[in-house]
Ligand code: NDP
């Protein structure tokens with residue numbers, strides 16, 4: 530018996546939509562042999578009908594009204610590739626209500642409204658799949674949800690935004706200015722429609738939020754994530770970090786600690802000898818530490834047309850295989866059964882424990898370092914290393930100020946905040962103290 534093709538409706542045929550269409554067509558026989566049935570794009574909705582028609586030719590019906598796709602009873606799966614969380618949310622909920630399975634690459638939508646969307650899908654007995662939403666082409670959702678299912682996961686840390694990793698790599702390797710590197714990332718199709726989501730860490734926080742929910746079986750809680758991007762990062766700190774044996778990466782981190790869950794995105798010093806420290810350009814990498822497996826590392830393209838399409842199509846194949854299965858036999862969207870979610874609290878940043886890189890611009894005078902280290906000692910913050918630059922090297926011949934760089938051992942962020950306030954108040958500390966968090970990832 531021949532099984533009828535799985536009929537797809539694409540909402541949006543931009544960067545990822547075009548990649549999905551092209552790869553589905555190019556690899557159709559291979560994909561069919563895996564899925565057990567043909568997967569066909571039957572309908573496409575895009576605002577730019579002429580451009581969409583150029584891409585799909587006569588192979589699919591092209592419309593400019595996404596609701597026409599949802600209303601078509603022949604469509605089995607709606608693939609939302611429009612982006613944003615306004616109209617996209619409405620369309621996804623309407624598709625679910627119409628009994629369609631949904632595939633989306635939209636991490637912003639799921640990080641903010643995932644709980645509502647997954648609950649609606651469960652009630653309607655349809656699947657919502659989102660492999661492309663985290664780390665593009667890397668099958669990290671599959672790994673967290675299925676491959677590592679035996680483990681009590683302890684932490685996840687990843688370079689999960691290609692745009693910022695590209696910018697940091699270009700700044701470090703080629704000495705490019707931030708703005709030039711950002712423009713290149715946009716031209717290459719890596720950046721979000723609103724690139725502030727990339728550079729301010731919001732996109733990485735969307736992805737970290739989803740991984741946190743899947744790693745620990747907690748609801749998606751983007752509003753609890755600590756988010757800091759790369760816009761305040763100075764070239765001097767990239768250089769000093771190198772001298773101390775570290776690279777600076779924008780990491781999304783989520784950890785299980787005795788008091789709850791840490792969920793944070795910020796520039797991070799990572800030992801240069803770690804594999805993840807050497808992930809360059811728009812590439813992504815995610816480390817997951819489970820109690821049974823130890824540390825695992827997943828690496829690949831986290832953005833771009835066909836790498837992201839690869840993940841979208843993996844979801845389509847899952848749906849092709851599982852659409853006839855009863856909902857109870859399917860893999861739950863957040864890895865844990867919906868009635869077995871935990872209410873472990875996401876900790877405020879002040880309760881997070883990590884180590885630090887501090888850079889202080891200080892007057893080049895006797896006793897300055899002693900006063901700074903005295904404040905740290907009084908706060909119970911242990912120093913790991915200190916680097917003091919020659920004043921001439923920092924400010925040129927005759928300079929009267931210099932940089933002191935301090936690496937600390939682990940301490941609570943709240944304790945560090947208090948110590949920084951005291952150090953900042955010293956008259957010999959001449960500029961805002963730079964603080965970058967440090968993770969050994971061992
Ligand atoms: P694009 O902007 O390239 O594509 C979006 C498409 O949707 C455009 O063709 C746009 O048309 C169309 N569109 C906008 N509004 C509507 C509407 N109301 N009805 C129908 N079509 C509409 O975005 P991407 O392909 O880059 O991203 C899509 C999603 O994938 C986003 O959620 C993004 O975060 C996610 N993603 C993207 C990755 C990437 O590498 N680009 C990687 C991983 C995830 P028009 O251009 O005319 O406005």
Ligand code: HSE
Pocket residue numbers: 662664665689690691692693719720721727732831832833
């Ligand atoms: N803007 C994102 C990035 C796209 O740069 O990684 C992939 O989600």
